[in-house]
Amino acid sequence: MAATSPESSLSSFSTTAYTPSTTAYTPSTTTQAISSSGFNFPTYTSFPPFYTLQPNLTTRTHQLELWSTLISSYCAYYRIFRLSLSSLPTDLFSNANIHRSLKPGDVRTVLDHMSKPENGPRIDWIPSTTRNEQSSSCYVYWKTPGEWADALHGWVDETGQKGTVLTVYELREGDAVRSKEWRDMDEGMLRKVLNVLVKRGKAQIFGQEENAGVKFF
């Protein structure tokens, strides 16, 4: 929970505990710094009204903004690429210390808010396989596909692999990407990232689903 020191009364109320959460949002450096203690939840997660969707629209906007920041930083910390409504991380949407949790219906509202184009989008609903059914899982873009594409292309450029053909499996689980952020990325999401590169004219995809290959330019 929030690491509010006992002597914090007024000034530390929003300063100390809040800072780690913002830095956690930009990965790699700080992830290691606090990895020992687990994800550091910001102060507002122990604010009881945080778990009730506010009827006042202005307040609700602020609340949803806080939620999307929380979800993004949480997923970035635990490297979660895909959320499914049926199996949500328990400590993300509830706080056992104050006995509050966000209702499942409200979770969808929060995710819907994040999926709007004007908010990033910071998640993307995965269309469900059966028709006329709400999708129940989504990709979480703690980095946007554009940013991922830049990172991927930058890595290819650095390692001098332009012109070679790499398989999707290699990009996800190969030895060369072991230390990279996008390792173990959800396959569907990786495809979206590659499509961005294709659109930019920097890559080309060959072959079928299982053993597709990518050639970078």
Place this chain on the structure above:
Amino acid sequence: MFLRQLDLTTALRPSLYDDESLLFVQDGVGLYEGKFKIPNYQNGHAYLTSHRVCYVDNVEPRKYAVAVDLKEIERTEFYAGFLKSSAKITLFPKATRRPASAIRSPVPKYASPSDALVRSAAPSPRSTPAPARDVNATWVCPICGFSNPVPANFDPSTANQHTPLPPCQACGIKPPLAHMIKASIAAMSNRPIGASQQGEASPKHQSLTPDGYPAKESASLPSAEAPSNQCPRCTFQNHLSLTTCEICGASLQSAGISSFQALRPESPGPSLGGKSILDDETIETIKFSFRAGGEKTFLERLKTALVQRKWLLQSAPPVPRPGLSPAQSSFGPFSSGVENQTRSSTPQQRVVGIAGLERRGAELRQNNQVVIGSAFEDLEALMTSAKEVIAMAEQFANANGGGDTAEARSIISDSASALGLVTTKDMLGSGSASETLYITELSRNLAEFLTDDRRGVLRREGGIMSLVDLWAVFNRTRNGIELISPLDFEKAAIKWDDLRLPIRLRRFKSGLLVVQERSRTDEKTIASMLSWFREPQYVFPPVDADLLGQTFGRGVTAQQTAERFGWSVGVATEELEMAEETGAVCRDQCLDGIRFWENHFTHAFNEPKLKDAAEMMNELRI
């Protein structure tokens, strides 16, 4: 002295004397002097009371309100109206002057050329109607030396040994009558002398100045005097805006008016002619023009009031009691001493000790029995002895204060207050306009009821109460007579805004109607709620276990809010939701209901941190 300035209550109605009662109200009334309309007095309410005929303007009630004492009316004349001219009632003042008023008015009765000069030099729109009463009259208590104000309705010319005199405010001893009369005559003779001195000074000054600058000089004369808002009693130099002396508490009214003149030396000239019509000395007749009807009832009740002469009641001897000999009750008007009152009511042969006390008690009981018996014999008798019966009811209420239950006490005091003033439908005339008039009068009644400090209706409810509660409380005070229908009640409440009364009706989002003081705004309510929410954050020393409280303050339910502020739960819910709507608080819905917290979403988590802390300190200081 025919037209007097009128004091108004908070509800902008004439404030009545102790024994005065309201007889009739009519709106859409204008005033005429002779054949001419009096400017600014053309659209208002006419109030007929047992002592006065009052005019209160609709647009500027505080500025344009005058009254005519019934006792100064010689006769009335009725004009029924013809084609476009509406019905009018003309009041003729009494021509004869009493000796006391001769002292009062040394100024010549008809305007002389010098008079006109004085007027043009120091025009005073406010002082045109004669001042209500001599506000500066004081009497010094012979026992303790405290100077008390002479009561407003004390008239030295009609006072006799039966006039009720107020006791000294400091020591509680009643003054001798002669003392009081001397004091009030002295006060009356003082004031016009001061005024006439000023009147003489101005033209003299004007003649002395070189030609070409008379107006400028005369304008600077009062302003040189004006900054000294000197107390007429203790000569302390008060600040200009004060109305009572800081040191001795004497009223600075006359001084205030003179400073008012100095502040506005250039009054528009042309309207002077119209205004000087209102001057007390030149007035010959006053006409009330009834543009919205109601003149017949008004005239009828006016005539009854003139016949009844209620204003004599206060100085009239009490109803002769069977036990007293006539010689006893007829004391000379000035032979009174301090014990005059007590001596007239005690029997001649003195009985001392316990026997005397018992005998007095028995006599008192017997006397009360006789009064009650005769009062209820028939209605006429009840009317004439109403005063005594009311006094007795009040006395019973006081006497029972110790022993009985609170409920019984409140019933008794209610029954006494029920005899007081309320507007009833039969006080108003019939006709199409009377309905709206009834509503406005009811509206003013309600405002008076709510602002009455003795009842403290609003205070008891935390400054806010629902309209339904008020309806119940108000109707209960009427004791089952002339109850108000909910429809009329709501209409009257809606009128508060139009009439600019100090009470306002507020509609919550859910449609709940509540009543609160006009000065009480949402901002104030929210500020007081937030400071309560923040209490745990600033507790010193901090409670270690209450980490949540230290961080976010306190979450409250509507129930707790209701208890804390003395509101009803419904009102508390509405107030909280109002605050939520403005974004000051936010809600937390959990299994045991909804709690409200300060809204940290918008304030705390998003803005730069240092500024945030500073802001919160600022908010606290509010």
